[in-house]
Amino acid sequence: GSDGTLWAHYLERGGKGTYDYAVRVVRSDDGGVSWSEPVTPHDDRSPTEHGFVSTIPTTDGMGFVWLDGRRYVDAEGKQATREMTLRFRRLGADGTLGEETLLDGRVCDCCQTSSAMTDAGPVTVYRDRSPDEIRDIYITRSVDGEWSEGAPVHEDGWEIAGCPVNGPAVVASGMDVAVAWFTGAGDIPKVKVAFSHDAGNTFGDPVVIDDGNPAGRVDLLFAEEGAVLVTWLERTGGDAAEVRVRRVAPSGAASASVSLVGSSGARASGFPRVVSAQEGAVMLAWTDLEGGVPQVRVARLVVEGALP
Numbered sequence: 367g368s369d370g371t372l373w374a375h376y377l378e379r380g381g382k383g384t385y386d387y388a389v390r391v392v393r394s395d396d397g398g399v400s401w402s403e404p405v406t407p408h409d410d411r412s413p414t415e416h417g418f419v420s421t422i423p424t425t426d427g428m429g430f431v432w433l434d435g436r437r438y439v440d441a442e443g444k445q446a447t448r449e450m451t452l453r454f455r456r457l458g459a460d461g462t463l464g465e466e467t468l469l470d471g472r473v474c475d476c477c478q479t480s481s482a483m484t485d486a487g488p489v490t491v492y493r494d495r496s497p498d499e500i501r502d503i504y505i506t507r508s509v510d511g512e513w514s515e516g517a518p519v520h521e522d523g524w525e526i527a528g529c530p531v532n533g534p535a536v537v538a539s540g541m542d543v544a545v546a547w548f549t550g551a552g553d554i555p556k557v558k559v560a561f562s563h564d565a566g567n568t569f570g571d572p573v574v575i576d577d578g579n580p581a582g583r584v585d586l587l588f589a590e591e592g593a594v595l596v597t598w599l600e601r602t603g604g605d606a607a608e609v610r611v612r613r614v615a616p617s618g619a620a621s622a623s624v625s626l627v628g629s630s631g632a633r634a635s636g637f638p639r640v641v642s643a644q645e646g647a648v649m650l651a652w653t654d655l656e657g658g659v660p661q662v663r664v665a666r667l668v669v670e671g672a673l674p
Contacts, residue, residue, distance in 0.1 A: 371459060372398055373428045375419050382413035389416050389432050391457060407455045409466055410436040415450070418533070420481040422488040427458040431469070431479050431490045450475045452492055452506075454513065470494065470516045474501050478533035478637070484541060486565035491519065491536045491545050493529075500525055503534045503547045505566050519560055520572045524551040531633070532582040537594065541565045542616075544594045546575075548582025555580050557598045561616045573618045576600060581607055581631045585640050587648065592616045595648065597640050599629060607631040609638045609652055626667060630655045 367373055372394040380386035388411070390404040407430045408416050414435030422429035437449045449472045456464035474493035481490040487508040494504040494516060501524050504516035519534075534547035543562040548555065557580045558572040581599040589595050593615045599607045600623075607629045613621040629635050629652060636653035643649045647668045654661045 367393075367423050367428055367459070369426075369459065371395055371428075373421065374401070375421070375430065377417050378404075380413050385415045385435070385438075386413035387415060387417060389419055389430070391428075391430065393428075393459070402461065405457060405461060405463070407457060407463065407466075408432065408434055408436075408453065410434060412436045412439050414438045415476070418476065418478045420479040420490065422481045422483055422490075424456060427456055427462075429454060429456045429481070429488060431481050433473065433476070433479065433492075435475075437471075450495070452479065452490070452516075454490070467513060469506050469513050470504070472496075473504075474533075475529040476531050477501075477529060480534055480536045482536045482538035482543065484538040484543060484565040486541065489536060489538065489543060489566040491534045491547075492516075493533055493547075494518070498525065499527055501530070502549070503545065505536075505545070507566050519545050519547070519569050520558065522549040522551040522558075524549045526550065530582075535585045536566075537586055537588050538565075539588045539592075542588075542592055543569075544586060544588070545569070546584040546586045546594075546596050546598075548580065548584060548598070555582070557582060557584055557596070559586070559594065559596055559614050561592075563616075570616075571618075573614055573620060575612050575614055575620055575623075577610065577623055583637045585638060587640055587642050589613060595640065597626070597638055597650070599631060599635070599638065600625075601631050605630050605632050607635070609650065611640075626650060627652060627663075627665070629653075634660055636660075 392401045418433040452470040454467045477493035503519045506516045532548045543566045557576040560569040560572040579601040583599045586596040609626045610623045612623045638652040
């Protein structure tokens with residue numbers, strides 16, 4: 367949190383099947399020595415999915431965005447409209463829950479959300495789901511306390527009947543926003559990046575940054591001079607893949623890609639994550655499937671000098 371409080375969220379399974387789970391949130395005021403009792407940010411207790419959480423630090427707590435499956439069942443627990451929703455709620459440092467807000471009433475079922483704070487307020491990006499099964503990346507912005515209707519970051523026009531499990535990533539610095547995402551529009555897989563200089567209200571044309579056969583699973587962070595470092599999984603044959611990184615400037619100029627670690631394109635390889643570290647380095651976390659036992663590994667990487 368903005369005051370040094372540590373926050374953590376996790377999923378807790380219910381007793382009514384694979385897709386019955388809830389979001390649980392805990393916080394620590396002493397550097398992780400002790401933790402609060404868990405709190406559930408959603409009022410809904412139906413035996414449906416609640417997850418794919420992203421967080422937004424506030425001055426006196428933390429905001430949580432999640433996918434909420436309450437419309438998958440009716441009041442009697444029977445199958446209903448089967449529409450995943452996107453919702454937000456703030457949890458104060460004192461444990462007080464704010465008002466629960468519906469951000470979008472029909473979104474992709476299991477693509478992760480991503481959120482960031484701009485100087486104009488928080489933004490959240492997610493994969494939308496139109497009535498015609500177009501599943502492009504959308505953004506919603508909180509301006510003066512009101513969340514906007516979701517709008518496309520870019521109209522890829524990806525028509526797909528099921529969820530690709532491949533959500534976007536967003537970072538913000540001041541009024542600058544960058545979004546990275548995967549699309550399979552036209553049956554051509556691509557990883558794209560787009561920049562905004564007005565807190566996500568409008569975006570420039572996207573830049574394709576993959577090496578021709580991406581699996582997606584993107585992340586990004588701001589580097590120097592407004593550029594971003596984008597990571598993604600690139601398939602290299604069979605189930606093999608590599609976590610790669612590329613530096614992209616707001617002008618669209620991009621460095622050569624650099625392979626960071628070997629990985630797998632299998633679902634179990636998860637979503638690599640990257641965060642800034644000291645002295646121009648980054649910390650990369652990924653899932654290693656070597657030996658058949660998934661292990662989370664972390665490495666400190668100095669990549670600035672390798673990305674002209």
